[in-house]
Structures are given as C-alpha cells and as structure tokens.
Amino acid sequence: MLTKRLSRRTFLKASAATTALLSVGTFEFKSWQKIHADEKTNLTTIPTFCNACSSKCGLLVHVKNGRVWKVSGQPDHPFGKGKVCARGHALASIPYSSDRLTQPMKKIAEGKFEPITWEQAYKEIGTKLKQIIEKNGPGSFVFINDPRPTGKFYGPRFLNAVGSSNYFGHETVCSNARDTGFNHTIGGIPGGDVANSKYIVFIGRSYGDGVRPASVQALIKAKENGAHVVIVDPRLNNTAPLADEWLPIRPGTDLALVLAMSNVLVTEELYDKEFISNYSVGFEEYKKTIMEYTPEWAEKITGISKETIIRIARDMAKVKPKAMIEQSWRGAFGSTYANSVDTGRAVALFNALLGNIQQKGGYIFGKSPKLGKLDESIHPTPPEATIPRVDAEYPLVSHHTGVAAIIPQKAKEGIVKAALIIQTNPVRNYANPKYMIEGLKSLELMVVIDIQMSETASIADYVLPEPTYLERDDVIEVTPGVKPAISIRQKVIEKVHANTVPADRIFTEIAKEMGLGDYFNFSVDQLNQAMIAPLGITLSELKKKGTIIIDDPVELGVVPKLKTASGKVEFYNESFKKAGFSPVVQWMEPLVKPDSSSFRLITGKQSYHSHTFTANIPYLIQITKDYNSERLWINRTRANQMGLKDGDLVEVVSELTKSKIRIYVTDRIHPECVFVPSGYGNFSKNLTYANGVGFSYLDHLPFHMDPIGGTPMIHECIVKIRKVGV
Amino acid sequence: MARYGMLIDTKKCVECFGCRVACQMQNGLPPEEAFIHFYEKETGTFPNVNIQILPVQCQHCENPPCMKNCPTGATYKNKDGIVLVDENKCIGCKYCVVSCPYQARVPNHKTGVVEKCRFCVEEVEKGKAPICVATCVGNARIFGDLDDPNSEISREIIKRKAIPLRADLGTKPKIYYVR
Ligand code: SF4
Ligand code: SF4
C-alpha cells in the first residue's frame, strides 16, 4: 500500500480536533439523505463564470431554495470544457463566508474602523480625491485592478475621467517579465496548441498545479497522440504523471538552457529557414551571439548534460512546426529572476526558429471579436489621459499591466497620493509586505473594494464591500482563442449582505461626487448590450447560455503581421536598445547565488489555491491541513547532511525575517533550493481560516525590482534553514 | 439491474482535488469530511524520481467486509451493487470503519453516522455519471455497468489493463485502476 503523508489515524484525530469548525462551515450542513430528499424543492441552474483564477471558466450554478448548492461546468466554455477544478467548486461557498465584509467602513485609527453609510463614503472619497488631484495633479492617483472585466472597463474610464494614466494589474508579480520579452519579440502572447503538438517543453509552468481544465485535457490528448513531454523545473511538479522526462535544472538558469538549445538549431541548421527569412529581422546579429552558447557551456551552468540539450533540440526540430516551448505564465520567467525577461525573449525566439507561429501544434495568436461601444451621443466617453505614468522608468512594460509593486515607493516619494484598489492584495502578494505597508501608509487616500478584510484592506482609509461574484452582474468577458468566446457573469443568488454594492456602482457614485457622473450614465446591462450588439447576440440569449462561441476561427498556416515595431519576429530589438538594454538576447546571471550552507527560496502554485485569496475558504485550506501541504520542500540529501527528518520543524532565516515551518523531505527537488507553495502566509486577523497557515516567500524577499520587466524577482532570495530547538 | 463500477486512470490524474471538493458539495459534507482521499508515492532518488498518485474512495466491494460486520444492517447493497448506508439504522459503532481495508469510511462528527462514497446514486438513477467523474479535469474517471460488455468502462478495463486495488483481499472491489 502506498503511504499518505499523514497516517490515517493522525488524520482522523486531526479531524476530531477541528470539529469545532463544523458549526461555522460555510455550507449549511445536512446529512446527504436530507440534501437529496430536498432536491425536488425549487432547484434552478444558472450559468455564470468562475472567479477563482484568471481562467474564468464557464459555470452552471445549481441553486436550491435560493441557496447555492453546487457548481458544474459549462460544456462549451473554451477553458473549462465542462469541468471545474477544486477552487471553482469551493469558491461557490464564499457568499456564505463568516468573514465577509458587510458594510462600508472608514479607518479611525491604526487597525480600527467604524461603519459609515455609502453616502458618506462616496461623498468623502469623491471630495478627497478631487482635492488631491487639484493639488497634485491627476498623475498622483493610481488604480489597481484584479484581472476582471468590470475593473478593466470601469477602471480606465474612471482614470481617463479624472485625467490619470495610472492603470495597474497584478502582473508585476505574475507574467510581466514573460510579457515584456514576448511582446517586444513576437508581438504578444500566443496560446500553445498543445493538443496537436508532438513535442512540448514546459519551463516552470505546470498544468497539474496551475490548473486550467482545457489545458490538462489538451496535454492528455497530445500524450495519447504520442507527443513527448518534458518538464524543466527545479522541482518535479504535479504535471509529472503526464510527462516523459524531468530536467531538474539549477534554478535561475533556464535562459542558458534555451540559448543552448537555440545554438543547436542554428549551428546544425535545423531551424525553419523559410520562416526566418520571410518573417524576422536581425537574425544575423542573433546568430553571432548565439554561437557562444554551446551545449557544453550550458551544461556547466544548468546542470543538464550537453547530450540531453542536443537530443531535445534535435528531436524538436524533427517534428517542427508541431513542437514548442510552452508559453508559460508566471512559471520560471514570469516574475522570477533577474534574467526572466531574456528567458522570455529566448523562448519566443526558439519557437520562431521552429517556425511554429500560427501553425497547428505550435504557437497560435488567437482572435478577439470586435466589440461594440456605448452610443457617444448619449453616453460621452472621457478623453484619453495622456500624462506620463508613475512607472515611466519601465518603458518596455505594457501599460495594460504596469509595475504595481513600485507604487509604495512612489507613495513614499510623494508622487502617488491616492489609490483605489479592487479585490487584489498588493500588501500580501506583490512584494515584501513590510515595504508595501510602509509605502502605502504614506498615501493620503487609500480605498479598497473587496469582499473580505485582506491585508491590504486592513490598512486602507476606506473599505467598501462588494457582493461576491455569485451575487452581482459584471461586464462581459472575452476569451480570445482559435474560436473566441463571450461569457457573462450574472447574479445567481440574491445578495447575502444587503449593504454590499458592486464596483460599477461604486465607480459611478464616486464619479458623480466629483462632478464626472455624465461619463457613467449607464448600467452594466446597457453597457453589455452595446458591447455585444455587433456580434448579433442579444443579452437575454447570452444570459441564458452563459457562453457563446464566435464561429470565426483563426486561419492556421497564415502568419499574421506581428504586433512588434517591425511587424516581424525581432531577433534584434531597437526598443530594448533605446531603453538601455541589450538589443540581442544574451546570457545574464541570476542576481543571487546560494552557497553550500544556504538555499535559494523558490515558490509555485498548488492546484487548489489561487494566490492567497483562496486560503480563507474552509474547503480548500482543509486540503492543505489534511495533506500538510504548506510545508517547505527540501532535498533529501541536503536534509540528511543537516540531520533533518521529514516533518521536522525548522526556521527559515533570511536577512529580513525568520519563519517557522515543518519540512517535506523529498527527492523531487534540486539540492540548491527549497520550495514553499505560494498560497500561504496570510496575516490579516480577519481571515479566520487562512491566518497563520504557512508562510510566504515574500516575507523573505528584499525589495528589489527588475529594471527591464518590472517584477520583484521573487526567486532571487537566499535563506538558511536550521532546526528549531538546536 | 446493473453492476456499476468505476475506472480510475492514475496516469491522467494530477491530484487536483477537484473530485474531492465536487463530491463534498454534492453531498453537503463539511470541509473536514471527504469521501475521496489521495495517496502519493515517490520512487527513486534525485534526479531520477517519479511519483505515483492514487485517488481512493469506497470501492463498492461485491463482497464488502463493512456490510458483513455491520451489526444493524445499516450498510446494504442496492439492486445495482452500490454499497449504501441507511442513516436511520446506523448507530455509529464504527465497526465498518475498522473493517474497511481501503479506509473509505468517514464518520460524520455531527450526526454520528458513518458515511462514504455513494457512487452518487441520485445522479446515477437519473442516467448521469457520479460528480467526481463528471468534474474530473483529466477525464481520468469512467463510470458504467461492468455487466455490459459493450459499455465504455468494460471495454476500457480490458484495453488499459485496469485492475482493482488489493484483489488479494477477496473483497472484489468494483473500482479498477490503471497504474
Ligand atoms: S471499500 Fe470499504 S466501505 Fe466500501 S464497500 Fe468495500 S469495505 Fe465497504
Ligand atoms: S461517486 Fe459521488 S459520492 Fe462517490 S466519490 Fe464520486 S462524487 Fe463522491
């Protein structure tokens, strides 16, 4: 029999100890017989989409007597394909969470709030924001969004209305480096056509940990068709059951691997010459540089043998264009190392060498349907704000994402004075929390819209509670792809807390207070109707179906004009040169290196958590508790040398702080690093279930920013491990 | 009359816990009670390592020791071979908990009743698949009638050479695993 990480007996004992939780469980507890006996009584099924991660899969919500019972998947949704992951199922319990924010609040002292009316909130926020902007200019105001459609529409519109360009997303700590590398090299982020590929290399990205159901299914389909799957990761992640081989790379050296694989394609002339001559610029300069990066050279840096590097490059060339290094997300080059932007560039260029762009089994730029607009004559659009952004020193980073992690620094410098933050948690998740708190506290006005008291909400001047995603209507969502889709989020149940207000109303009311109400003289329904009108869809049709696929597929085999400066693949990049960086991709060392007595602290996702947002959902944090999965992974040989055993309590020590955690001793990890999953370390005392579980890598991360990609370089962190009590 | 069983292809399971939580919702279970649990086994030494993931729940044994040892007859098999617990008869003695070799029994701390996977009998009676099957992101699970040689499950058991867990125990479990 296999062994579970925790013995059954201990598990049962642990359950008994947590029985107290039962009474506060989010779902009303009944025996199953009762549950199913009730079934006939008023059961409805309403389509909407999920809010547990950025995939936003289509859901069917089953409501029994006005209460959410369970969710299932919308078969048509391109990312969900009828399936729902653990997070999707469990998040449906959040309307009933005992930690919900239920009324608007105003800070009266450090850590102290008093309830206020919405009228007072709108009035005070509108007045203060107006004063701040009059005194310091509109550039002193920033907006930070979670990647959801209502914020994406209302946020920029509100910014334009007040004259600010400062839109920010959470990508600073997610995909900024990759996006920057890809945008300037191939003009955007394509989707990998994994299902039809013959050879797929994942660098840091794990479909089994950062689950998107359609991606898992695509990979399984590829496997069934005989594809070869390689995982490049310092850690044998949970995609392992679907992989053929694991390259346990030295963390921070992925760039060297990709450069050397590219070297093989170029020196052995295995690349797609026709594609390169027709669709790229600067190949000769690139070729000169790439000659230095031989597989022998990379072997020393990465720890991966030159034979392996040569074999993989050759085998990929044999099946090109149905081969790819998957485009990843945060993975090993989203926000991780000092060289992540260049890893992103190198990966995009390696794929270009395979000629896989817009080819079956390769990289495909999806389509987005052309949406309609509100009628200008009735609903005036504010003029586009043109003043410089506060993160202007990162010229290569897209303005659609921005560098949110530097906002606290700008606040300290007195450049940013006011911030509006929606359902995202910069304090806990964007960089070192001490630094974030210190910076954000120098703001004159900080407003947070959320559903629970996050670490960020805890230090705000005003906290405004929203209904959850199941209790409100949102702006429609577009899912780009080979066949794009339009989905709708709609109210599934009545508001659980009557005094919550959705973000679109909050924007509208604050704008009114500031005399800008004319720009917001419409409802979400009116807006949605206008947006989908050109597609020949009606709102009632969309609300009934949930998701509608636009049957106007991408034409494969035709390389589009790329959205780079030259319209082609850029092996030589003028924008990088202008910004003071190397125009050609080249090897760059990671920022820090552990020695024989220390470790690099790395992190990554688990399939049942999204950032730290889901850690407060009892159904998900219970998985963590049952399987001890908040533990720190450490290589068995290193642990043995240090006299550490599985389950030992250790102290993780860095320049900044100490964390206590138990260890998971395993052969699944490179000896030079330790791994902590990314969903833990909540310290807000109002997050009952999440508080105190595990720690966050960010606690140990010094505040340092990658000047190219605008990321806090989350894996550039050295720690020591010592046994507690020794 | 059918003889329902399940196939779980562990080579397609990424241990996402989707099935566990979907099942909890379906059956109104509290967070700390789950009918599906996971075993994980690591083999080899760095860098030649592999992992095996094994989702386990009630195996709906044809010859169930839990039923044999149930003093009140609360545990029974329905006409389709699904092993169920009648909560009105269960006295919470936990004899089944100790006699189940698959550790599939889950005592409910509130009602005292001992529960377990029920092959989502209400869904199955409507002609649908159990929730864990319907939601599985890897399509790792197949449900159907083992007595029908043309059912997908019967064909795939042969094709993928799926076998039950610990067939040596004589319990005749009806979940077949691809390992
Ligand atoms: S697996 Fe255990 S609980 Fe299920 S039928 Fe067999 S013995 Fe009974
Ligand atoms: S068959 Fe139904 S009750 Fe059994 S594990 Fe699956 S979802 Fe749960």
Ligand code: SF4
């Ligand atoms: S849903 Fe499927 S893939 Fe996920 S853990 Fe369950 S069996 Fe495995």
